[in-house]
Amino acid sequence: MGSFSIWHWLIVLLVVVLVFGTKKLRNLGADLGSAVKGFREGMKSEEDKSAQSKAEIPPTTGQTIEGEAKKETQPKV
DSSP states (O other), rough: OOOOOOOHHHHHHHHHHHHHHHHHHHHHHHHHHHHHHHHHHHHHHHHHHHHHOOOOOSOTOOOOOOOOOOHHHHHOO
């Protein structure tokens, strides 16, 4: 039970083409390629977001942040 020869693989390929047809196999390949492309673009955008968040300077300890607090009032019914 060694490895398959080239003839075995050619016969398997021929059977797959006969069963599914070239059009279905072409569509399957295109769908798979677009899925991989979308995954790569998604990974790039995640890397860009993480790089942008690291670029922001966090406040240091002891730094005063000025602001104004307002009391929230309930509307009269």
